[in-house]
Amino acid sequence: MSKQSLPLCGKKLTYIFLAFIILISAAVRFHKLGSFPSGFTWDEAAVGYNAYTIVNWGRDEWGKTLPLVFKSFKDDKNPVHIYLTVPFIKIFGLNEAATRASSALFGVFGTVVIFFLASILFKSKGVGLIASLFWCISPFDIQFSRFNHELNFALFFFLAGTYFFYKALKDNNRLFWLAFLFWGIDLLTYQSAKVVTPFLVILLTALNLKTLLKSKKYFVFGAVIYLFFVGLNFIRPELLGEARLKQNSLGTPAVVWSRYWEYFGPKFLFASGDENPRHSIQTVGTFYWLDLPFLLIGFFGIVQRLFVRKDKQMLFLIAWMFLAPLPAAATNLTPHAPRAMFMLGSLTLVSAYGAYLLVKAFSNKYYQVLVSTLLVIASGLFLSKYLKDYFGKYDERYAIEWIYGMKDIVTTSEKREFNKVYMTDSMMQPYIFYLFYLKTPLPDFLATVKYNQTKSAPSNLVSSFGKYRFVWEQYHSVPDNGVLYAIRPSVYDGLFYKNSFNVVKLIKYPDRSDAFYLITAN
Numbered sequence: 001m002s003k004q005s006l007p008l009c010g011k012k013l014t015y016i017f018l019a020f021i022i023l024i025s026a027a028v029r030f031h032k033l034g035s036f037p038s039g040f041t042w043d044e045a046a047v048g049y050n051a052y053t054i055v056n057w058g059r060d061e062w063g064k065t066l067p068l069v070f071k072s073f074k075d076d077k078n079p080v081h082i083y084l085t086v087p088f089i090k091i092f093g094l095n096e097a098a099t100r101a102s103s104a105l106f107g108v109f110g111t112v113v114i115f116f117l118a119s120i121l122f123k124s125k126g127v128g129l130i131a132s133l134f135w136c137i138s139p140f141d142i143q144f145s146r147f148n149h150e151l152n153f154a155l156f157f158f159l160a161g162t163y164f165f166y167k168a169l170k171d172n173n174r175l176f177w178l179a180f181l182f183w184g185i186d187l188l189t190y191q192s193a194k195v196v197t198p199f200l201v202i203l204l205t206a207l208n209l210k211t212l213l214k215s216k217k218y219f220v221f222g223a224v225i226y227l228f229f230v231g232l233n234f235i236r237p238e239l240l241g242e243a244r245l246k247q248n249s250l251g252t253p254a255v256v257w258s259r260y261w262e263y264f265g266p267k268f269l270f271a272s273g274d275e276n277p278r279h280s281i282q283t284v285g286t287f288y289w290l291d292l293p294f295l296l297i298g299f300f301g302i303v304q305r306l307f308v309r310k311d312k313q314m315l316f317l318i319a320w321m322f323l324a325p326l327p328a329a330a331t332n333l334t335p336h337a338p339r340a341m342f343m344l345g346s347l348t349l350v351s352a353y354g355a356y357l358l359v360k361a362f363s364n365k366y367y368q369v370l371v372s373t374l375l376v377i378a379s380g381l382f383l384s385k386y387l388k389d390y391f392g393k394y395d396e397r398y399a400i401e402w403i404y405g406m407k408d409i410v411t412t413s414e415k416r417e418f419n420k421v422y423m424t425d426s427m428m429q430p431y432i433f434y435l436f437y438l439k440t441p442l443p444d445f446l447a448t449v450k451y452n453q454t455k456s457a458p459s460n461l462v463s464s465f466g467k468y469r470f471v472w473e474q475y476h477s478v479p480d481n482g483v484l485y486a487i488r489p490s491v492y493d494g495l496f497y498k499n500s501f502n503v504v505k506l507i508k509y510p511d512r513s514d515a516f517y518l519i520t521a522n
Contacts, residue, residue, distance in 0.1 A: 014125050018115055018132060025111040025136040028387065029104040029145040034097030037147060038395050038510060039402025041278065042429040044148045045436040046072045048099035051085040053442045061435070063446050068188075069238040073429055073461050076238040080189045081153045094439050099148050106152040107145030111135045113156060117163040118349055120170060121313060124356065131352035133376070137383040140286040140337065140344045142390075143279065150190035151341045157186035158197055159345055165204060166313075168218070169211055176215060180222030184229030191241040192327040192339050194233065196320075201226065203319055207312050259334040263325035263343065274337035277398040283389050286337055286344070288382045291351045298354025321346040396510045403427070405507040405515040409486045410437035412505055412518050413468070418484040422469045424516075426488055430470050431462035440466075479521035492517040 050060045050070055062071050070077040085102040092098035114135045119128030135141060144151040161182030168175035183201055186193045205212065212219040233239045262268055270289045273280030306314035324346055328339035359371050410433055413421045423430045435445060445465055452463040463471055479485070479500050495501065505518040
């Protein structure tokens with residue numbers, strides 16, 4: 001038996017188990033991806049449509065050629081997740097599943113890379129296999145794999161960079177440049193990466209400087225690559241997230257300190273997670289209660305490795321764990337799971353190490369196999385409960401949070417009998433859904449678009465394009481012939497001339513409550 005493997009699990013069997021875990025990971029993340037979540041957010045639509053315009057015209061929705069920063073809703077989106085969505089839009093067309101597929105795939109990639117990182121960091125493929133299993137079933141990662149968010153991309157590039165760094169240290173090879181390349185790309189994925197990863201890269205470099213200097217040429221080359229990406233963030237300051245900072249106020253040191261510890265509390269970690277239903281199904285935290293004993297055992301095991309076995313790499317893991325929540329704690333809307341995303345990587349490694357120590361605590365190999373089997377069964381039960389909630393009560397209860405109904409609205413709006421369409425401006429950025437679902441050619445959009453000059457511009461950037469208007473919300477309006485109005489139920493109930501309108505379609509949420517009224521003149 002390999003010393004690096006799980007009990008009674010040789011190298012060949014280890015990789016068979018890994019392949020099985022990867023298959024489960026893919027199934028969980030890709031199953032009904034275009035239908036669940038049943039809605040589609042404005043940010044997802046923006047990613048999909050901008051990837052679509054890049055595919056067909058080499059420009060974003062503003063007409064900029066291959067931009068480094070996507071202006072989008074004037075919120076300066078990072079480029080990596082959009083460009084990595086381009087191949088899926090090219091192959092599968094502009095739709096919800098294709099837009100989400102890149103994020104789902106990188107969630108699966110995380111299942112793979114965490115195995116190799118844990119294996120090399122703890123010098124044990126057993127820890128790597130458990131880490132891969134925990135990532136596979138992670139409610140944190142599954143949630144963000146099933147819609148297009150920067151989180152999985154940012155985590156993958158950091159984890160991959162860290163793995164190749166340790167691989168280069170171990171084998172004294174030339175892979176340092178690849179580690180710094182992945183870390184550099186990570187700086188263009190998400191704002192939290194710009195805060196956390198530079199500190200961790202500096203710490204890793206300092207901890208291993210003596211070894212790095214033995215491969216000075218490759219280390220310097222890698223450092224130059226990383227500094228190039230750092231420089232891009234200062235050459236293009238939009239990448240630093242100034243637009244986002246304006247939307248999110250920073251807290252005082254006392255407030256930040258108070259918020260910080262929320263991320264290590266039971267509510268966020270195990271009970272309900274992020275209060276935003278798009279970031280959590282609300283019935284489970286960012287981790288399962290199953291992880292609690294493993295996190296405690298793993299943390300004390302890591303401290304023991306650091307101070308007793310003098311394993312200085314554990315200092316990196318501890319720093320990673322405690323630095324991860326800082327970007328989230330420093331801003332409002334706390335707790336905010338995406339901004340604390342780096343906790344997923346560090347705590348998965350800690351939990352996996354704790355589970356491994358528990359298995360190894362039994363000297364009898366048959367007891368080890370029994371505990372390992374129970375661990376797998378428990379993981380399956382927790383995953384099963386999560387998926388039952390996700391595809392059941394969660395979808396019914398929180399469809400409104402996913403902007404449910406926009407596809408139905410757009411499909412009805414494009415009918416020829418309507419020469420003009422008024423869409424409620426109570427929706428965030430309603431224009432982007434029309435661009436997405438109509439697959440509007442970029443030249444047609446740019447030729448007719450009129451931007452909103454009112455105070456509502458931050459949430460409703462476009463006032464009109466083509467036959468579509470995003471400004472009507474007048475209770476006392478008399479309907480015009482040939483015009484379709486898409487409004488909320490509250491607006492419909494308050495119409496002064498309600499009897500002059502005919503309901504073309506009533507869109508309902510999955511729980512059968514009213515979502516939108518599509519009305520026209522009698």
